[in-house]
Amino acid sequence: MSGNPTYAPPPGPPTSCGTCSHLTEGEEGNSDDEAQESHTRLISDVKDYLLTHGHLLKLVRFETPSRVPAVGVNVSCRPTPFPRHLFQRATSLQPAMSELYIRAASDDDWLYSVLRPQIEGEPAGLLASLWDVWVKCREASVVQSVSCAIVRSDYMLHAEAEREAEAELKQVEMNTFSVAGACHAEGVANMHRWLMWKEMAEMGNADTSRSSFQPDRLPSNTNTSAIVSGLSAAHSHYHEQFPTNGPKCILMIVQPFNFNIGDERPLEYGLLACYRCEWREVLSRCSMGSERELFYSRPGDGRGKGSKVFEVSVVYYRAGYDVEEYTEESGGTETRLMLELSRAIKCPDVKMHLIGMKSVQRALAEPGVVARFLPNARRADEVMATFMPMLPLDSSPQGVQARKLAMDTKLAVNYVLKPNLEGGGNNVFREDIPAHLSRIPEENWERYILMRLITPPISAEPGMLLTSQEVYEGPVLSELGVLGFALWRDARQGLTGQDGPVKVEIIKNETLGWTFKTKPIGVDEMSVVKGYGCFDCPLLT
Amino acid sequence: MSGNPTYAPPPGPPTSCGTCSHLTEGEEGNSDDEAQESHTRLISDVKDYLLTHGHLLKLVRFETPSRVPAVGVNVSCRPTPFPRHLFQRATSLQPAMSELYIRAASDDDWLYSVLRPQIEGEPAGLLASLWDVWVKCREASVVQSVSCAIVRSDYMLHAEAEREAEAELKQVEMNTFSVAGACHAEGVANMHRWLMWKEMAEMGNADTSRSSFQPDRLPSNTNTSAIVSGLSAAHSHYHEQFPTNGPKCILMIVQPFNFNIGDERPLEYGLLACYRCEWREVLSRCSMGSERELFYSRPGDGRGKGSKVFEVSVVYYRAGYDVEEYTEESGGTETRLMLELSRAIKCPDVKMHLIGMKSVQRALAEPGVVARFLPNARRADEVMATFMPMLPLDSSPQGVQARKLAMDTKLAVNYVLKPNLEGGGNNVFREDIPAHLSRIPEENWERYILMRLITPPISAEPGMLLTSQEVYEGPVLSELGVLGFALWRDARQGLTGQDGPVKVEIIKNETLGWTFKTKPIGVDEMSVVKGYGCFDCPLLT
DSSP, rough: OOEEEOOOOOOSSSSSTSOOOOOGTOOOTTHHHHHHHHHHHHHEEEEEOOOOOOOOOEEEEEEEOOOEEEEEEEESSEEEEHHHHHHHHHHHHHHHHHHHHHHHHHHHHHHHHHHHHHHHHHHHHHHHHHHHHHHHHHHHHHOOOEEEEEEEEEEEEEGGOOOOGGOEEEEEEESSSSSSHHHHHHHHHHHHHHHHHHHHHHTOOOOGGGGOOOOTTTTOOOOHHHHHHHHHHHHHHHHHHHHHOOEEEEEEEEETTOHHHHHHHHHHHSSSSEEEEGGHHHHHHHHHHHHHHHEEEEESSSOOOOEEEEEEEEEEESOOGGGGGSTTTTTHHHHHHHHHHSSSESSSSSHHHHHHHHHHHHHHTSTTTHHHHOHHHHHHHHHTTTOOEEESSSHHHHHHHHHHHHHHHHHHHHEEEESOOOSSSOOOOOEHHHHHHHOOOOGGGGGGEEOOOOOOOOOSSOOOEEOOSSSEOOOOEEEEEEEEEEEESSSSOOOSSSSSSSSSEEEEEEEEEEEEEEETTOOOOOOTTSSSEEEEOOOEE | OOOOTEEEEEESOOOOTTOOOGGGGTTHHHHHHHHHHHHHHHHHHHHHHHHHHHEEEEOOGOOSSOOOOOEEEEESOOOOOOOOOHHHHHHHHHHHHHHHHHHHOHHHHHHHHHHHHHHHHTTSSHHHHHHHHHHHHHTOOOOOOOOHHHHEHHHHHHHEOOOGGOEEEEEEEEEEOOOOOHHHHHHHHHHHHHHHHHHHHHHHOOOOGGGGGOTSSSSOOOOHHHHHHHHHHHHHHHHHHHHOSSEEEEEEEETTTOOOOOOOHHHHHSSSSSSEGGGGGGHHHHEOOOOOEEEEEEEOOOOSOOOOEEEEEEEESSSSSSGEEEEEEHHHHHHHHHHHHHSSSEOHHHHHHHSSSSSHHHHHSTHHHHHHHOOOOHHHHHHTEEEEEEEEEEHHHHHHHHHHHHHHHHTTTEEEEEEEEEOOOEEEETTTTHHHHHOOOOGGGGGGGEEEEEOOOOOSSSSSEESOOOOOEOEEEEEEEEEEEEEEESSSTOSSSSSSSSSSEEEEEEEEEEEEEETTTOOOHHHHOOOOOEEEOOOEO
């Protein structure tokens, strides 16, 4: 039996749906009541699904010693239409997209030529620190030529004059470091499958049990097990390289107070030997062996069980990307250097981190660059076709031209200004660009790139989103992220930068899965954690 | 990448474990640090496990249209020792225990004789209302002779002089209506298996993958699928009885604003056709057919999809037990009567609800009663051996004796006073009994029973509990609940009470699984929702 003195219901009618009156306006009678009831029920189904499946964000501010409250992630209540052929193109393109970034990251000279203005422009900045970590690794000679990465390429639909029929796939950005969202994306895809199954069962049209229900219009999603397989493959590869008897583990480097634990823990649950180590604890918990083995010391329990030392096979970064993590007091640069110098396989290594900068994305879009790194001409063309025009804001002739464009309010409306150091949340849009730039010394403009705005077609069907603020009903836009995993060997072991042409042996390169996020139209950023974007599932059309 | 403006971490060191200083007192040096670190890590592992697996309670008071916060259920961080042979005895005893209650509930004369003082003493009370529902059903003649039930028999260890070696199994109570806790119990059992696997893997002793890890000392738990199977069997049985073509469904009758959704939704997810209907909506959503079929009308979506009518195969009650649900305004009695009169299989029917009263538990403990209902003498003895002495507080000679005992502070210390209308939260313990009774008119004393207190042996190993208030470390006590499912036919179809001997055909009767709750010693109540008891897993010894 239950009974609840602590969390009593609020008096009066249910609070759900009090603010979402869209459906009750301008409609009458029974269908109006039904619509409202069906709406309330759908929201309740969605809220409870997230809660009972752990797709939540911790409210870390309210954590007590024994408890931590949490709320569901932002979510779309209905799957959002997306063209099937473009979904398929994006997923099949992923190995080529990953390969482009892997080969470009291995070309030291090219990479340095792209990053140099920012490194020299801000010698104490994060980018310069990361480059310096790489230079030190190179100087110490590289003891682990194998790297792996989990990447995510984000796309939106783009249509000139917003005509849906002619929509193309355009890349928003490429994420190469500490990629998040995979676990929630899978959970929300499962939720939409459940909701559709329920709907069909209700209408008497479900001819299968729920577990075998795989509707053609909702693509399957097995992100979590796919990432677990990728990391396990890297772990096994390390063990083949160094078949020592001692215990080995994957080390997940994490941020403290992480509210997004629901996107990390499921990977740990799936892995055989994976321990979490906070970024700030790395220097005290880890040490380097005589052959640059990375050892992780797992403390005992103070009750008889002693501490235990593991050799780290794979360093899996879910931390180490915030500027604050690299301040002098934090010891962040030292932390990063230790991890990178070690012979553990990094997921990913520092160069794969550096290649995620917006200035690299821009440089890759220059004519001839993709073809240089991707031997297959057809694949190179397909990758290139997803790029929007991008301009540097540096002192090159192209850059000078772009600066004029950016300061012209009439022309700037077609652009987004992106800071070089990874996107999301700090972008400046359209007519805000000139005012923003005028507040910054001109010598710092080269820390930004200018990207032509993607103009997605407007879907005819309104969306229904549960955000942290409201139940939104109205037009929506979606972003498809394609997850890839790769494991490769840089064949120039001990390379110095003067070793000649790039030589990369790709051991594994596959599409892992996908994420799909939807936001209200008129909101520029897709960030889920900032409350705009919502996890969703494509309804293939 | 992540980044969190809304839920920023609190400044300063982590708040976890700020209040639990047990381990840092009186210990020094490295092992102290290790103990503290291992302790912090265990709590973090447990909190995150609950969160990522949905073992949460909704904070319904803070629900907004788009969100609902939740917190983990109370939980024990380590499994608590429990004697293997008593665990096995309790689970193997369950079919006999269920059979006792089923046969007793079917004996109208006996049941009325037990409940009569309370019915007559409080003619407007819930018990009298429920009996009246049954009388009306009988008068209308019963159209569904088959019933089913999910029951839970709760036990504690009892040892005279608290000697563990001689511990016996004693029944605390039998829950026959709207039994909760099964899903959380399964999740917490899985959590303890994961924690043990992790511990063993760390020490290099896990020779199996996590999914096939089934340690001998932690009993397996498949409560959710077992309940789903039970309800599905009842659904199939109904379909065999009435093989009509129209769609059929299981109707889960639920309370509004239920914070404990994590214990209901998983059952719905597992069932083929199960809809939730709030208690207060039953009269508007349901109707009765010409052959007393119960029809449930599922509303359309107001956007073209019309409403759909289902014939209800099984009424599964997760509501309908609170006095407030039966007030005149609530229409609760009418609701209950409609459901009970229908030809749907009730899980459970009103007599199985009535048999859960404490006065029945007491009456069953009287000499000869168990033997009367249980034909197998050995099973009857085993069941009887789990009963603590119980006394009525009525006007019988035994009751008069018990009244004296209850008012004697010295003698009352060995007793608990339980209100007849199901326990949990309203019990009065030991020396508080005389004062409590003296505030109640003597003619109302018969609404209580007096039960000899179970005195469990004190475990040598301290427990570690996360309750809503604190991290508790210290001595603990556990309660084992054994879940049973039964499906039976009352062979006296259309019975009037004068039809002679009880004739029950038991179709299915099995042990479903178990729950296990642990509380700090010194706390009398085991209620999880009130913040005392914690879900746990037995460590079989």
